[in-house]
Amino acid sequence: xxxxxxxxxxxxxxxxxxxxxxxxxxxxDALGMPTQSLPREGIEDRYGTVEGFLDGAADQPIAPGMPxxxxxxxxxxxxxxxxxxxxxxxxxxxxxxxxxxxAWEQDMIARGSLDLLGPSTxxxxxxxxxxxxxxxxGRYGTTNxxxxxxxxxxxxxxxxxGLVEAVVAASRVTHNTGLGISGAAAIAAAVSAGIDGADxxxxxxxxxxxxxxxxxxxxxxxxxxxxxxxxxxRDHVRALDPxxxxxxxxxxxxxxxxxxxxxxxxLLLVDRGRLAPFDTLCTAASLGGDTDTVAAMAGAVxxxxxxxxxxxxxxxxxxxxxxxxxxxxxxRQLLAVRHTSTTTR
Numbered sequence: 001x002x003x004x005x006x007x008x009x010x011x012x013x014x015x016x017x018x019x020x021x022x023x024x025x026x027x028x029d030a031l032g033m034p035t036q037s038l039p040r041e042g043i044e045d046r047y048g049t050v051e052g053f054l055d056g057a058a059d060q061p062i063a064p065g066m067p068x069x070x071x072x073x074x075x076x077x078x079x080x081x082x083x084x085x086x087x088x089x090x091x092x093x094x095x096x097x098x099x100x101x102x103a104w105e106q107d108m109i110a111r112g113s114l115d116l117l118g119p120s121t122x123x124x125x126x127x128x129x130x131x132x133x134x135x136x137x138g139r140y141g142t143t144n145x146x147x148x149x150x151x152x153x154x155x156x157x158x159x160x161x162g163l164v165e166a167v168v169a170a171s172r173v174t175h176n177t178g179l180g181i182s183g184a185a186a187i188a189a190a191v192s193a194g195i196d197g198a199d200x201x202x203x204x205x206x207x208x209x210x211x212x213x214x215x216x217x218x219x220x221x222x223x224x225x226x227x228x229x230x231x232x233x234r235d236h237v238r239a240l241d242p243x244x245x246x247x248x249x250x251x252x253x254x255x256x257x258x259x260x261x262x263x264x265x266x267l268l269l270v271d272r273g274r275l276a277p278f279d280t281l282c283t284a285a286s287l288g289g290d291t292d293t294v295a296a297m298a299g300a301v302x303x304x305x306x307x308x309x310x311x312x313x314x315x316x317x318x319x320x321x322x323x324x325x326x327x328x329x330x331x332r333q334l335l336a337v338r339h340t341s342t343t344t345r
Contacts, residue, residue: 012307017195018155018331020310022078024277024303025151025296026319026327027311029074031285032292036072037061040250040288050285053318062114069322073108073115074148074296079330080104081170082152086333090156090341092170094134098125101174118145118257124174138176139219143257146175146184148293151300152330153184154191156337159206163192164213176218182226183259185214186267187297194304195338200274203305204230207267224260229253230267237268245272246283255289262290266297270305277302277310 012020034054035043038061047054056066063072080100084092102125105117117125120141128137146167153170157163167185175181189210193203211227233253237245249268254261266284273280280302284295302310319325 011197012309014195014197015331015335016307016309017197017304018335019327020303020307021151021155021191021195021300022082022303022327022331023308023311023316023319024281024299024301025078026071026075026299026323026325027278027303027315028281028284028295028297028299029071029292030069030319030322031281032290032295033063033066033070033072034060034068035285035288036063036290036292038288038291040246040286043286043288043291047286050282052282052315064114067322069318071319071323071325072292073118074293075323076104077101077145077149078151078296081149082155082330082334085152085156085166085170086330086337090162090166090337092153092166094169094173097170098128098137098173101125102129118143120180121145121174128173134173135176138172138174138180140177140221141171141175142177142179142221142223142259143175144183144259144262144290144293144297145257146171146180147187147259147263148296150184150188151191151304152334154188154300154304155195155331155334157188157192157341158196158338159189159192159210162341163188164210164217167210167214168217172218177221178215178218179221179223179226179259181217182211182214183263186211186226186230186263187300190267190270190301191304194301194306198305200270200305203301204267204271207301223258226260226263229260229264233264233268234271238271242283246287250287250289255287255291255294257290257293262294263297266294266301269294269298270301273298273302274305277306278312278315
């Protein structure tokens with residue numbers, strides 16, 4: 001069994017919480033790597049409950065044979081967003097982002113990976129390459145691709161109108177819909193609030209408010225409201241025992257790639273995970289469905305609220321070493337953008 005997180009002796013600093021957001025995203029992503037796109041029953045039969053990093057099995061549909069602790073598209077694309085956010089002094093350029101995503105997928109293909117662009121992103125980029133204007137390319141993007149990679153925008157901006165505008169800019173090319181933007185705004189706002197020192201309830205309140213604002217942006221598409229679904233399920237999920245809560249998340253809330261399912265599931269896991277963040281990410285990885293993305297989104301928020309101390313030392317070392325990650329320069333530069341955007345408003 002993986003050792004549990006160490007106990008923190010002092011509150012995490014702003015830098016620690018920003019680093020925790022990226023680490024939590026990577027840890028959740030890597031925990032869900034071997035179980036992604038599998039039904040819950042199949043995960044239970046093969047693994048029981050995920051308790052730590054696992055190798056991708058030979059028959060894993062997306063990540064066959066990947067070593068334990070490996071990240072997937074969630075973290076890799078979030079790092080692209082981080083670099084473009086820094087380059088754009090807080091705002092992601094849509095055309096540069098599209099080019100970076102196309103280059104990323106070509107690199108993945110060259111490496112023989114099956115972990116490629118999601119359906120909304122691929123469709124949007126094809127539309128852009130066919131000559132459509134940027135404002136139209138993401139008009140049908142309702143999946144969680146924008147939300148899974150948005151954490152760096154939350155690090156670079158404090159909660160407020162500027163954050164939502166930055167989320168729109170980072171989402172527009174692939175997920176320019178109320179659902180896509182609402183989901184991304186919820187995750188970014190919760191991360192941003194956590195970095196400011198918010199506790200779980202405060203971070204989720206910010207997520208709810210930002211999701212409401214995000215729902216009014218972009219193109220309208222039919223689908224249940226993310227903030228309304230979160231509010232409707234929250235008290236019930238809080239009252240359930242762990243096994244019943246996992247069943248409810250999978251069967252009722254949903255863990256598909258659709259934002260109104262997976263983003264809501266991630267936020268509900270954050271609500272339940274305030275006392276045991278790492279165990280909560282293991283639960284997310286065990287749910288079935290889009291496990292790597294649900295766990296990555298929940299991990300980003302939990303890491304922002306609690307800092308790296310939310311996760312065991314051995315887990316932190318493994319995810320950094322396996323993926324050769326050096327997050328500290330990105331954290332420093334994202335926080336520099338955050339400071340600049342705050343002091344210049």
